[in-house]
Amino acid sequence: MALKLVIGNKNYSSWSFRPWIAMKVAGVAFDEEVISLNAEDFKPRVSKHSGTGKVPVLIDGPVQVWESLAILEYLAEKFPAAMLWPQDGAARAHARAISSEMHAGFLPLRRACPMNMWRPVKQLVLNAEAAANVARIDAMWTDCRSRFGSGGPFLFGAFTAADAMYAPVVSRFHTYGISASGGARAYMTAMMALPAWGEWLSAALKEPWVLAEDEIDWPTVLRV
Numbered sequence: 001m002a003l004k005l006v007i008g009n010k011n012y013s014s015w016s017f018r019p020w021i022a023m024k025v026a027g028v029a030f031d032e033e034v035i036s037l038n039a040e041d042f043k044p045r046v047s048k049h050s051g052t053g054k055v056p057v058l059i060d061g062p063v064q065v066w067e068s069l070a071i072l073e074y075l076a077e078k079f080p081a082a083m084l085w086p087q088d089g090a091a092r093a094h095a096r097a098i099s100s101e102m103h104a105g106f107l108p109l110r111r112a113c114p115m116n117m118w119r120p121v122k123q124l125v126l127n128a129e130a131a132a133n134v135a136r137i138d139a140m141w142t143d144c145r146s147r148f149g150s151g152g153p154f155l156f157g158a159f160t161a162a163d164a165m166y167a168p169v170v171s172r173f174h175t176y177g178i179s180a181s182g183g184a185r186a187y188m189t190a191m192m193a194l195p196a197w198g199e200w201l202s203a204a205l206k207e208p209w210v211l212a213e214d215e216i217d218w219p220t221v222l223r224v
């Protein structure tokens with residue numbers, strides 16, 4: 001039976017984007033079920049698979065996995081050839097640490113800059129807490145690229161779960177015109193050039209659902 005990933009809107013659902021892009025880049029076949037976060041039946045449909053009532057959820061026969069990072073761990077175990085974590089132990093520990101840091105943190109940035117893939121690039125002046133998050137992420141990306149990135153354009157060279165965890169942050173930096181240093185900017189360019197990125201983006205741009213709380217220009221909705 002095919003794997004199924006239950007996700008929210010491609011335009012807005014940053015947590016959904018993480019396992020989705022990892023599965024696409026890894027070449028894992030799966031069905032997807034997209035449920036708009038504001039659909040009336042969102043909670044009952046998602047709660048059939050996850051007690052949190054949140055997306056994403058991965059369904060693999062009788063196995064149901066929620067929480068984006070747990071889904072990535074499940075995929076890494078089930079598809080070892082995809083090498084979703086770096087092979088080197090030190091690099092793998094680092095990748096897990098920055099992935100956990102993302103999963104647990106950066107709330108000011110997430111609140112100030114909701115993922116919104118159809119918003120045209122337009123600079124936003126950040127508050128001090130969000131700017132501190134940006135500085136930390138820029139330093140982290142630059143450090144990963146210089147220490148572990150020699151084998152490719154991603155944080156640990158080849159694409160890993162850590163890149164999946166930061167994919168929505170790349171999108172936010174891009175959308176809100178956040179300036180990033182040279183290495184971080186090159187990393188963003190590599191991420192946004194992934195065919196999987198383009199596939200997600202073109203589906204996002206066609207979605208009809210508008211969520212006021214994620215539109216920072218509300219009541220104006222800027223769409224490319």
Ligand SMILES: N[C@@H](CCC(=O)N[C@@H](CS)C(=O)NCC(=O)O)C(=O)O
Pocket residue numbers: 008012013014015016037053054055056066067068069103
């Ligand atoms: N920690 C969770 C966060 C999941 C989450 O907050 N998902 C949002 C969509 S991006 C959601 O389902 N929101 C709907 C709701 O809270 O009712 C994860 O990593 O998967």
